[in-house]
Amino acid sequence: MNVQRIGGASVSVWxxxxxxxxxxxxxxxLEKARVVADERKWDDFINAMSCVFAKRKDQPLKLAYDATFNKETGECKLGFYDGNIIQTLKGLMFKGN
Known part of the structure; x- marks a missing residue:
């Protein structure tokens, strides 16, 4: 069972x-994290993401988002309630060696 601890490795990246x-x-x-995720080894995935105590900004993999656009006007879509730009998940960002 995958349990995401507050501030720990992202289950969404998993x-x-x-x-x-x-x-x-x-x-x-990146490849090491992909292999352990595919093999369902959560503890090894946490280690691949720079261990339990690493800050989110220091982890090698993050979710990549992109703004959602109106196809007719080309304008960014905004949230109804808060007016923020609506973003959709596009994949992963990798920083590292």
Whole structure:
């Protein structure tokens, strides 16, 4: 069972990695995280994400979002209640070696 601790490794990153079925052909933290997520090894995934005590900003993988646009006008779509730009998940961002 995956349990996301507050400030810990992102479960959403875990699920995005599980969607990647093909090898990435890289020898880095990204491929290691993909393999352990595919093998359902949560404890190894936490280690691949820089351990339990790493701050979110220091973790090698993050979710990548992009603004949602109106196809007719080209304007960013805004939230009805708060007026913020609506963003959708597009994939993962990787920083590291």
């Amino acid at each position: 699920w995005e990695l599980r969607r990647l079925k093909e090898k990435l052909g890289l020898d880095c933290a």
